[in-house]
Amino acid sequence: MIPYGRQTISEADIQAVVEVLRSDFLTQGPTIPAFENAVANYCGTQYAFAVNSATSALHIACLALGVGKGDSVWTSPITFVASANCALYCGADVDFVDIDPRTYNLSVEKLTEKLAWAEQIGKLPKVVIPVHLCGQPCDMAGIYALSQRYGFKIIEDASHAIGGKYQNQSIGNCRYSDITVFSFHPVKIITTGEGGMALTNDAALAERLDRLRSHGITRDPAQMTHTPDGPWYYQQLELGFNYRMTDMQAALGLSQMQRLDEFVSKRHALSQRYDALLADQPIITPWQHPDSYSGLHLYVIRLQLDKISKTHREVFEALRVAGIGVNLHYIPVYRQPYYEQLGFKEGYCLEAERYYTETISLPMYPELTEAQQDYVVAKLEEALAR
Ligand SMILES: *Cc1c(COP(=O)(O)O)cnc(C)c1O
Numbered sequence: 001m002i003p004y005g006r007q008t009i010s011e012a013d014i015q016a017v018v019e020v021l022r023s024d025f026l027t028q029g030p031t032i033p034a035f036e037n038a039v040a041n042y043c044g045t046q047y048a049f050a051v052n053s054a055t056s057a058l059h060i061a062c063l064a065l066g067v068g069k070g071d072s073v074w075t076s077p078i079t080f081v082a083s084a085n086c087a088l089y090c091g092a093d094v095d096f097v098d099i100d101p102r103t104y105n106l107s108v109e110k111l112t113e114k115l116a117w118a119e120q121i122g123k124l125p126k127v128v129i130p131v132h133l134c135g136q137p138c139d140m141a142g143i144y145a146l147s148q149r150y151g152f153k154i155i156e157d158a159s160h161a162i163g164g165k166y167q168n169q170s171i172g173n174c175r176y177s178d179i180t181v182f183s184f185h186p187v188k189i190i191t192t193g194e195g196g197m198a199l200t201n202d203a204a205l206a207e208r209l210d211r212l213r214s215h216g217i218t219r220d221p222a223q224m225t226h227t228p229d230g231p232w233y234y235q236q237l238e239l240g241f242n243y244r245m246t247d248m249q250a251a252l253g254l255s256q257m258q259r260l261d262e263f264v265s266k267r268h269a270l271s272q273r274y275d276a277l278l279a280d281q282p283i284i285t286p287w288q289h290p291d292s293y294s295g296l297h298l299y300v301i302r303l304q305l306d307k308i309s310k311t312h313r314e315v316f317e318a319l320r321v322a323g324i325g326v327n328l329h330y331i332p333v334y335r336q337p338y339y340e341q342l343g344f345k346e347g348y349c350l351e352a353e354r355y356y357t358e359t360i361s362l363p364m365y366p367e368l369t370e371a372q373q374d375y376v377v378a379k380l381e382e383a384l385a386r
Contacts (some may be wrong), residue, residue, distance in 0.1 A: 002376065003325040005187035005297070008263065008366045016255040020247045027246045035250035036197070038257045039162075039182070043172030045199040047206035050250055051213050054159045054183030054196035056243035058086035061179040061198050062127060064208040065153045067092045071126040074114075075157070076106040077332040077352040079131040083157045084333045087127070094342075095125070096334050098349035102287045104300070104359075106130050107351070108142040115150050124150055130177075131157040133329075134286065135189070135267075135295025137166035140176035159183035160297035162190060163264035167291050174201050179209070184249075187365075189263055189295050190256035192249035208238075216240030266366040267296035270373060274299055274362065277377045281384055282307035298329055299364040301380075302355070309386050316360055318383040324376055327361045 020031055032050050040048040051057045067073060073087030077096040084094045097114055100107040111128070118124045128147065130138035140156070147154055154177040158164075161171045162182045172180045182188075184195035198209050211218055216238040221228055224235045245253075256263075275285050284302040288294060303312055310318070319326045332352045334344035347353070363376055 001323050001325045002363045002368070002372050003187075003365070004327040004361050004363050006365045006367070007186040007191045008259070010255070010259070012258075013252055013255045016251040017248050020251040023247075025247050027244060029247040031247040031250040031254060032245060035245075035254040035257070038254055039172070039197055040199065042257065042260070043162075043170045043180075043199060045173050045180070046201040047203075047209075048197055048199045049206070049209045049213055050192075050245040050253070051196050051198065051243040052245055052249075053194050053243075054157075054181050054185070055082040055086070056213070056241070057181040057183075057196040057198040058082055058129070058155065058157065059089050060209055060212040060241070060243060061155045061181055062086045062090045062092070063212055064205050065127055065155070065178060067126055072118075072123060073127045073129060074111075074125040075129040075333075076131045076133070077334055077349045078104055078133060078330050078355055079157065079333060080159070080330060081333050081336060082159075083129050083131050084339075086129075092126070094339075096332075096344075096349055096352075097128075098351045099355060101351055101355075103136055103138075103289055104133050104355055105136065105138040106143075108139045108146070110351075111143065111146060115146060119150065125152045127153045127155055129155045129157050131159075132161035132164065132171060132295070134298040134300055135160040135164050136286075136288065137161060137164060137171055137292045137294070139289075139291075140166055144176035153178045156180040158295075159185075159188060159196075161295040162188075163260045164295035165293035168293075171295070172199050174199060178202060179205060184253055184256075187297075189267075189297055190253060190260055192245065192253040192256075195245050195249050195253060211237060212240040213243040214240060215242060263366045264295055267364060268294075270364060270368055271296050271299055273370070273373060274377070277373075278380070281381060283380075283384070296364065299362045300329065300359050301362060302358045303360070303384075305358060308384050310383060312357055312360075315380075315383045319360070319376075319379055322375075322379040324363060324379060326363070328356070328359060329361050330356075332356055 184192040
C-alpha cells in the first residue's frame, strides 16, 4: 500500500535518539530546550514549548488565552477534530466559519459576515483558530485586521505547515497571531512520533504555556507567591497537566529540523509533478495563493463530478483497491455525531460540505518515488475515465 503520508527517518535521526537513551536524561533534559530553540530560531519566534501532541498544545494555548465557560472559540469545519475539541476541553463553546472555495481555508469573507452578526447578538468569539490546511497559510493579515476590530485572540493551527511561508516569512513567527501550534505526528512535515509545539512572542503567554504543560508548577522564584522555603521548593499556581515531551522525541525532532527545508522542497517538487501530470484530468488541483509557500502536508484534488461517470466514493474505492492509501481531509467537524449532539446540523457550512463530497488526498511525502507517483496518476486516470 502506498500511504497518503509517512515519515522520513535517517540513520542520523536514529543515532540522535540512541544518544539520548545512553544519556542521563530521558525527559526534562537538555534536548528539549535544544529542540525548542531550533524551532524558535527557524521561525523567528521568541518562545517555543515542546509538548506531547499538537492537541495538548491547542489545549494549553486556549487556557493561556483565558478561554473558559461562557466563551466562544471559532475555527474551520475542514480540519482535524482537535482544532475544535480544545475549546470544549476548556468548557467553552465552539462555532465554525465556512471555508474559502479556492484555498479551502477558513474564509475571511465569511468570518467578516459572522463577526458583524455576532457583535449584534453579543456573542463575539474570544479566540479564532485558523487552520493552515494542507500547509497553505490562511489570510492571516485579513484575520488579524478583524481581530483588532472585534477584539479576539488568534491561535494558528499550523499542524500542517511548519517549513511554509506567509508573505515570505516563516509560518510560526506569530506576526499575526498570539500563539502558533505545530504537530509532529509521523504523517506531518517533521516528526517526533507523537509531539507538538506552541510558539509565542508574548512573555506572559509563554510563562503560562510553560506552567500548564507541567502541572501548573513553577520553580521560578519570580513567579511564586512568597520567597522559596528552600532549594527543594516549587509552587503549583494553577491546574496544569503532564503534557511534556520526552528527550528521545526532542532528539528526533532536532535531527529532523536539519532536513525540514529539504522535506518541504521535495514536497513541492512532487506537487509540481502532480500538477503537470494531472493538468488534463477532470479534477481541480490545489490552488496556491501568491502570498503563500505551502508546507504541502497534503495534496488534495477535487473531482469535477459533472465531467466523470463514477461517483466520488467509487473513485476513492478504486484507488484503495489499487493499493493506494488515499484519504479524505476532512469530514466537516460539526458532522461528527458528538458535534451533532451539541446541536449542529447538516447544511451549516455549505462550502465545507461540498468540499467533503468532492475531495481526495493523494499520496504526498518526501520519499514518494516518481515511479510510485506515476502509478498513482495512472490509476487515478483509469478511475476518472468515462
Ligand atoms: C494532526 C493535527 C492536529 C493534532 O495533532 P496531534 O499532534 O496528533 O495531536 C491538530 N490539528 C490539525 C489540523 C492536524 O492536522
